[in-house]
Amino acid sequence: MIEFDWDALVRALPFLAQGMVLTLELTGLAMVGGIALGTVLAILRLSMPAPVPQIIAGYVNGLRAMPLILVIFWFYLLVPLFLGRPVGAFSSALIAFTMFEAAYYSEIIRAGIQGVPRGQLQAALASGMSYPQAMRYIVLPQAFRAMVPILLTQSIILFQDTSLVYVVGLRDFLTAANIVASRDQRPIEMYLFVAAVYLVLCASASFGVRILQRKSAR
Amino acid sequence: MNYNWNWGILFREPFLGFLISGVQTTLVLALTAWVLAFTLGSVLGVMRTLPNRGVSAVAAVYVEVFRGIPLLVWFFLWFFVVPELLPQTWGRWLKRDLPDPEFWTAVAALGLYTACRVAEQVRAGIQAIPRGQTMAAEASGMNRVQVYRYILLPLGYRRIVPVLTSEFMTIFKNSSLALTIGVMELTAQARQVESFTFQGFEAFTAATVLYVVITLTVTVIMRQVEQRTRIPGLLSAKGT
Amino acid sequence: MIEIDQIDKWYGAHQVLKSCSTAVAKGEVVVVCGPSGSGKSTLIKAVNGLEPIQGGRITVAGEVVGSTNLSRLRARIGMVFQSFELYPHRTVLDNVALAQMVVLKRSRADAVAKADGLLTRVGMIDHRMKFPGQLSGGQQQRVAIARALAMDPIAMLFDEPTSALDPEMINEVLDVMTELALEGMTMMVVTHEMGFARRVAHRVVFMDEGAIVEDRAKDAFFDHPDTDRARAFLSKILHH
Numbered sequence: 003m004i005e006f007d008w009d010a011l012v013r014a015l016p017f018l019a020q021g022m023v024l025t026l027e028l029t030g031l032a033m034v035g036g037i038a039l040g041t042v043l044a045i046l047r048l049s050m051p052a053p054v055p056q057i058i059a060g061y062v063n064g065l066r067a068m069p070l071i072l073v074i075f076w077f078y079l080l081v082p083l084f085l086g087r088p089v090g091a092f093s094s095a096l097i098a099f100t101m102f103e104a105a106y107y108s109e110i111i112r113a114g115i116q117g118v119p120r121g122q123l124q125a126a127l128a129s130g131m132s133y134p135q136a137m138r139y140i141v142l143p144q145a146f147r148a149m150v151p152i153l154l155t156q157s158i159i160l161f162q163d164t165s166l167v168y169v170v171g172l173r174d175f176l177t178a179a180n181i182v183a184s185r186d187q188r189p190i191e192m193y194l195f196v197a198a199v200y201l202v203l204c205a206s207a208s209f210g211v212r213i214l215q216r217k218s219a220r
Numbered sequence: 221m222n223y224n225w226n227w228g229i230l231f232r233e234p235f236l237g238f239l240i241s242g243v244q245t246t247l248v249l250a251l252t253a254w255v256l257a258f259t260l261g262s263v264l265g266v267m268r269t270l271p272n273r274g275v276s277a278v279a280a281v282y283v284e285v286f287r288g289i290p291l292l293v294w295f296f297l298w299f300f301v302v303p304e305l306l307p308q309t310w311g312r313w314l315k316r317d318l319p320d321p322e323f324w325t326a327v328a329a330l331g332l333y334t335a336c337r338v339a340e341q342v343r344a345g346i347q348a349i350p351r352g353q354t355m356a357a358e359a360s361g362m363n364r365v366q367v368y369r370y371i372l373l374p375l376g377y378r379r380i381v382p383v384l385t386s387e388f389m390t391i392f393k394n395s396s397l398a399l400t401i402g403v404m405e406l407t408a409q410a411r412q413v414e415s416f417t418f419q420g421f422e423a424f425t426a427a428t429v430l431y432v433v434i435t436l437t438v439t440v441i442m443r444q445v446e447q448r449t450r451i452p453g454l455l456s457a458k459g460t
Numbered sequence: 461m462i463e464i465d466q467i468d469k470w471y472g473a474h475q476v477l478k479s480c481s482t483a484v485a486k487g488e489v490v491v492v493c494g495p496s497g498s499g500k501s502t503l504i505k506a507v508n509g510l511e512p513i514q515g516g517r518i519t520v521a522g523e524v525v526g527s528t529n530l531s532r533l534r535a536r537i538g539m540v541f542q543s544f545e546l547y548p549h550r551t552v553l554d555n556v557a558l559a560q561m562v563v564l565k566r567s568r569a570d571a572v573a574k575a576d577g578l579l580t581r582v583g584m585i586d587h588r589m590k591f592p593g594q595l596s597g598g599q600q601q602r603v604a605i606a607r608a609l610a611m612d613p614i615a616m617l618f619d620e621p622t623s624a625l626d627p628e629m630i631n632e633v634l635d636v637m638t639e640l641a642l643e644g645m646t647m648m649v650v651t652h653e654m655g656f657a658r659r660v661a662h663r664v665v666f667m668d669e670g671a672i673v674e675d676r677a678k679d680a681f682f683d684h685p686d687t688d689r690a691r692a693f694l695s696k697i698l699h700h
Binding site for chain 2: 064067068069070071072075076079083162163165166168169176180183189190193194196197200201202204205208
Binding site: 350352353355356357358359360361362363366370371374375378451452453454 | 547549
């Protein structure tokens with residue numbers, strides 16, 4: 003039988019915790035940025051004349067056709083090229099995740115806006131509101147209320163997806179564990195621990211989303 | 221932007237060969253994993269709809285566990301951890317005697333993970349069928365197996381063709397994670413071209429175009445499936 | 461033929477059937493009526509075990525409706541639903557032939573011959589290759605009756621067969637049912653069609669709040685209802 007060496011895990015905990023901080027930072031920032039950019043994309047796509055909606059559709063569908071790893075590689079290559087100076091892996095990963103997730107968020111938000119009965123927008127416009135006002139005060143609040151559970155579920159996926167920064171050597175939770183695993187030759191303990199932590203966090207988060215969903219369904 | 225363009229590099233050997241073999245590996249990996257995911261996912265999805273609580277709970281736990289852990293972690297678990305936890309002879313077989321262990325590990329990781337997503341769709345598809353259909357089938361004397369075989373599965377699958385399409389596309393994209401355990405699929409080959417030539421822009425463009433082509437092909441094929449399975453008189457499989 | 465003996469059913473704390481007893485003799489047509497929510501649909505679905513009961517017992521042709529013989533019993537009792545419940549992914553012909561083949565194990569040729577005969581009888585033979593979604597409600601319900609008859613039932617159950625129909629289609633369905641009754645089919649019919657009841661029924665069962673309030677010969681029920689509740693129900697349904 004294999005002998006587990008949990009001491010190695012305990013010793014590695016501070017290092018792993020640093021990794022988790024990076025994972026959470028990346029998730030939080032990409033979520034805020036992705037939802038903001040996604041909202042803008044969705045509204046422009048629904049309200050602007052051609053060719054703006056077509057361009058946005060191309061952006062969204064293009065990104066959705068690509069594997070996230072490839073997107074991460076792309077931005078790792080492109081961002082320094084565009085800025086003309088080297089940037090850290092964190093910045094390029096953050097930009098990659100924000101742009102990538104925005105494509106997914108924008109589809110959710112677009113569906114949410116379209117789910118608000120058209121009469122609501124017309125009523126708001128009829129009362130003299132401008133289009134942005136009608137969006138801001140009438141349509142978006144209703145749309146977001148219905149979308150919150152889906153946006154949160156997408157954010158749990160984002161949280162899991164950030165583990166892919168492993169490919170550019172950024173020290174997130176998984177990469178930190180990977181470093182310890184090969185340094186101490188304890189892959190079993192490390193990866194089981196990582197899996198358990200992810201499972202507990204994601205399962206409780208999706209449990210929370212389900213409760214929220216049930217509440218808002220009432 | 222200082223960059224020396226050289227698109228010709230893509231069509232020169234050995235780099236063209238790299239990309240072609242990358243596409244092949246991506247296709248074979250994703251399709252093999254899809255067969256596993258679709259089969260197991262269907263079984264799990266049906267289990268979730270059975271009245272037996274124990275059977276349904278087993279499937280629910282599977283879905284919860286697989287969905288709660290990132291796919292990349294699954295790749296590492298299947299590659300680094302599982303062979304160690306198995307009896308020694310099995311572990312040795314996995315690591316030494318199995319031809320192409322990285323590829324088969326990737327199939328397992330990708331297929332078993334995607335199965336939980338397919339399972340959720342199959343469950344939703346079956347549960348969305350009005351209860352009267354089951355009642356009508358039962359009232360004519362069909363047993364449970366017949367009700368699933370003739371009524372619930374044909375209707376349920378039709379209903380979920382659009383979401384299965386998107387899961388099917390996702391498995392091609394997700395197969396790129398196999399590069400982390402050394403499978404030389406499309407993204408890995410593009411990266412290899414980059415590291416040999418420093419022409420990253422061209423290499424990644426080629427990979428992107430190839431992925432878009434794969435996605436479009438899947439869309440076209442699945443649209444055919446949707447057309448073929450469309451029920452006359454119903455507006456769409458999504459409606460009632 | 462059908463004996464219902466003091467059956468009880470609860471949904472949680474709410475009792476939907478309160479010690480209901482009645483019987484349908486061979487060749488008899490019994491109409492069950494009552495305000496909505498009175499439990500009449502639940503009662504008729506209990507006869508072939510689609511709604512499980514918690515107390516009392518039901519026998520059909522001398523056999524107790526239980527869990528072991530359900531499939532065999534159901535194959536011998538035809539049922540027609542309020543919302544038709546034709547299988548949308550199967551043609552009209554297949555809808556009538558399917559259970560014959562998979563439950564009664566008839567050959568395809570026999571099943572089709574039987575189906576064609578019945579479709580002719582209900583006036584739907586010209587539509588045999590159409591799908592349910594391409595038919596009107598009245599046409600669908602006639603196919604559903606043919607589907608139930610294809611199993612050579614010893615009795616037929618009708619659960620509000622005309623409630624989901626537009627007024628102009630109600631008669632085409634009632635005509636088929638009247639013809640069946642005149643041929644001596646044993647029938648239990650939940651319906652609000654009092655004209656049909658007056659013409660065809662032998663007995664009327666009136667239910668309210670889960671209990672059978674009156675169970676009497678047709679003329680007695682219509683001419684001198686015993687209870688205020690039945691009188692109120694009749695006046696509401698006859699003069700509006």
